[in-house]
Amino acid sequence: MYRSRVFRGDVLSPPGQQQQGEQELATKMLQIQSKRFYLDVKQNRRGRFIKVAEIGADGRRSQIFLALSTAAEFRDHLSTFSDFYASLGPPNPENVPEDGKLKSEMMIKDNRRYYLDLKENSRGRFLRVSVSQTITRGGPRSQIAIPAQGMIEFRDALTDLLEEFGTDDGGFKGELPEGRHMRVENKNFYFDIGQNNRGIYMRISEVKTNFRTAITVPEKSWARFRDIFADYCEKMKEGGEKVSFQVARSICFLPFILCSIGYRLLVEG
DNA sequence: TCGGCCA
Numbered sequence: 001m002y003r004s005r006v007f008r009g010d011v012l013s014p015p016g017q018q019q020q021g022e023q024e025l026a027t028k029m030l031q032i033q034s035k036r037f038y039l040d041v042k043q044n045r046r047g048r049f050i051k052v053a054e055i056g057a058d059g060r061r062s063q064i065f066l067a068l069s070t071a072a073e074f075r076d077h078l079s080t081f082s083d084f085y086a087s088l089g090p091p092n093p094e095n096v097p098e099d100g101k102l103k104s105e106m107m108i109k110d111n112r113r114y115y116l117d118l119k120e121n122s123r124g125r126f127l128r129v130s131v132s133q134t135i136t137r138g139g140p141r142s143q144i145a146i147p148a149q150g151m152i153e154f155r156d157a158l159t160d161l162l163e164e165f166g167t168d169d170g171g172f173k174g175e176l177p178e179g180r181h182m183r184v185e186n187k188n189f190y191f192d193i194g195q196n197n198r199g200i201y202m203r204i205s206e207v208k209t210n211f212r213t214a215i216t217v218p219e220k221s222w223a224r225f226r227d228i229f230a231d232y233c234e235k236m237k238e239g240g241e242k243v244s245f246q247v248a249r250s251i252c253f254l255p256f257i258l259c260s261i262g263y264r265l266l267v268e269g
Numbered sequence: 270t271c272g273g274c275c276a
Binding site for chain 2 (some may be wrong): 033034035056058099100120121122123126128141143147162220
């Protein structure tokens, strides 16, 4: 039930936005051993990307999304991985690397990390591709596993698609500024710039160990947010001066206050 | 014909 029909790994659009205004430009199907892989080139307002869906023999599916530029990088890595795989001898139970990782690479695209690990287990060797997002950190990663014997076929299919559609992501993604991270006490703040069909926005996430919340600020209002922030910064400075002034004044007048209280007690009973 | 040791 945890890994049911609900897709995860929506890494290119906020939830709920990915279906509408999204068109499929091409699709390829690969049968690799017991698995089927669908490589779909898609396009939405944010640009072009490839959806890779893996469907297991039991119908279970998982999928990852790759920007076209990342897909090109992945394609190149697939060549190195399959060269490396071809150079390997038969699996040697004596000499198993820790975690079974024979070779690893990482790709970074915006706030996403793609981990490529050539691994082996009792079933054989495979390339595991897992994606993590800063925004979804802590949540389940989306990942697929390509049987090592199918890496070349996978690479060739990817090459076909990239030759047809290029490696340019399109959209405005490339022009968006990088996200930032800030730690205050035991809280983390993430500033992530994104874009949907309503424009550019900043997602500010507050993340603690067991708590996460976020606000989404449209780009149009950033300057007003800044002004209000600056205003409060000023107010706190002024306020701090006022308070210490009041404290100083109270101390100066303390003797007079005490005298007047004493006088009152004396005169008025 | 599978199946991928992270709660």
